[in-house]
Amino acid sequence: MAVEKDTPGKKLRAAVPRTSQGDFTLSPQRPGVVEAIRLSNEDRVKKLIPIRHGRMSASPFAFYRGMAGLMARDLSALPHTDLKVQAIGDCHLSNFGGFATPERTLIFDANDFDETLPAPWEWDVKRLATSFVLAARHNQLRETDARDMAVKVAASYRHSMYEYSQLPMLDLWYKKFEMHALLEKTTSEEVRTLLRNAIDKAEKATPQKVFYKITQSVMGSFEIADQHPLIYHPPELEKEKKHFKTFFTGYERTLQEDRRFLFSKYQMVDVALKVVGVGSVGTRCMIALLMNDKEEPLFLQIKEARASVLESFTAKSKYKHAGERIVQGQRLVQAASDIFLGWSTGSDGRYYYLRQLRDRKIAPDVEHFDKEVLMAYAGLCGRMLARAHAKTGPAQQISNYMGKGELIDTAIGKFAVAYANQTEKDFEVFTKAIRDGKLPAEKA
Template sequence: MTTTSDTSENLGKKAREKVPRTAQGTFTLAPKRPTVLAAIKESNYDRVKELIPIRHSRMSASPFAFYRGMAGTMAQDLSFLPHTQLHVQAMGDCHLMNFGGFATPERNLIFDANDFDETIPAPWEWDVKRLATSFVLAARHNSMREADAREMAVDVATAYRNAIAEYSQMKTLDLWYMKFEMEGLVEKARSEKVKQMLRAAISQASKSTQQKVFYKITQSALGNFEIADQHPLIYHPIDLNKQKDMVQSFLNFYMRTLPDDKHYLFNQFKIIDIALKVVGVGSVGTRCLVALMMNAREEPLFIQVKEARTSVLEAYTAKSKYKHNGERIVQGQRLVQAASDIFLGWSTGLEGRHFYLRQLRDRKIAPDVEHFDKELLAAYAGLCGRVLARAHAKTGHGNIISSYMGKADVFDQAIGKFAVAYADQTEKDYAEFMKAIKAGKLPVEKA
């Protein structure tokens, strides 16, 4: 009698025959790879023109910052390299800054992936390789030894391999209920330094309330509240009074994507103001807005309205089954995360542009990676690897992936080799990017 585990083991070994684990360490440039300048200009297509120089400036801060803005180039590079064709719901832009802490609907703090702009079903290795490379670049940015930088990538792969072996054996419901609760992470931390970092993050999150955001970004004008302009990072692109019908139509579409109870809750709030707010690195130039809502008790609710573009991975995978990119992001996020924001939904704006919506800064924790030493960065690498493994085990063939990787560290070492090679390529690309800036081919504006 053939069991599921037997079948998975056989399929995993067959995958090794097609793509040996050592081949995961291979890196060669894709044929006809666009120049860095061409890739930058292509990624700037249809962005807000005045914000593009700010995007270039933020990407110029370091090779790591540049890497964050070039998910499309890496997707192309990865598509030409050996991979197993085992698909999961990939994050798409899986780097270490796209993980963090936030509050669940039950108001518990958890750690999870938190950026899904590029999510789409894709080969599992692509997420692992992008995450591992980000740790090499972060370690170099923090002036760590080269051996330590490589070890960070190996740590990611080792944690991922061990975790997916565990998660693929869990009962399905237990896996879907599983959360990385911040308090639990403190208890399980092996060093006092890591415990202190986690406690500080929990304390920080407790202060990141809607009320605090309100006092930080609003001002009183003629007895009414509005979002304060901070050009060029926050400004009002539309006159809400003149375009109230258009905004209401946009919100009506959005509310239809919410469950009935959340629709009822959201409907108690009325829109007061809306402004464009520049966020991140890779997202700069896309249409990201923040809406100030108020209920009858003058309690604030901030909703982030973020443009949803076609995933950069879609050109190298199957076309998304969702015609609306906002829906693609929302459904991908709900699949991957252990818990998602109650106001997560999507809508269509002017000129048919797609958007998705969620709460702004709901007790959010952003890791201060630039100040992590070797011990903290290694602990963070292990945590991100485990979180990614849970996401892939939930949405793909976790048992086959686990069987493919096996119990030895062959896969881990291959990922370390790849991550170092791709970090080297990123630094070369970054040098070309900086040459283009100095030559005046790419405008820059600090903000």
């Protein structure tokens, strides 16, 4: 009988047993929760920090979304294979969704890359699995269901990683999760209804609809309407408008030549500060309104790009410009990226990246997902993550390490439950600090 030869991936099991992927212990060097939050608030817009705290205080899952850096620290102190992929970094279930490709096909993919960096594959998988445990608990599902969703993420990732490791490289890079194809394949009528409604809504979302929703006419010209405290024109931004020509010139250089030509047909009309997300609150984020000679709008989101939370625990990015780090990571991972994705530097030396605002975006309404829908979503996210990692890392080694059995799935599920428990403890410390007046919080 032939003896199966050990592969590099299988040999890793001796140094990092697959069961150890389920272990979780806190490092003695871990900072206190309040201190970790204060560190994560460094160099954010001070007046927006209370809004950040307010959004994080909504639930343990919201807190989890805002503290990717704390989990990166915790993961770095645990056993890992050191098989590196282009990690998403802040890999939780709300950072996946639908959007339109340049060909205007709706696809499902990861859509937030602020923290992307080469890092061990397990870190993304564990963060994603834990987010499903927290979401299931938030939706008041049974504890066994919460654990099963984490296991589903891992199992879907494992099966898909094996499949993708066998694909020709070009086939893997061309692979997309098209929303209409997902609709046709699903057997659940409930999931079909949700997908159909999401697709219909996305296909009706045009730049003109966004235009009429967030702009106003002032003395014959258009501007972005203030919606305090989430969209507004701070005095310091008004003073910066004169520098935006130079800012956009730098941005144009990062676009393909054909897209640069298209962008040249638009002129900036207005720019306003916009508060976005949970973890991003307090960073400098703006929306810019541009229009062409036909008075057709183009909205760009301009987001401050900071060092990835992973850099302190892996290695510094090879890109000096944090905006370029995000854009190049996004282009590597996504099956298709926004044609206006690029980066630039502000007059104050801060780094930014740019993309279209709400380009037929489908944001999953996770808070209203029941067990059936959330479980299906766990499988889809695990499969998409495997494709991203197979494209950018040693797929065969990762697959061989995980193996064909359920051992690694169970371990990831065990970890996810343990880390969700820790997150809930951290959340209690955080909310107590708010009640005690140690951290300011404002709901918005």
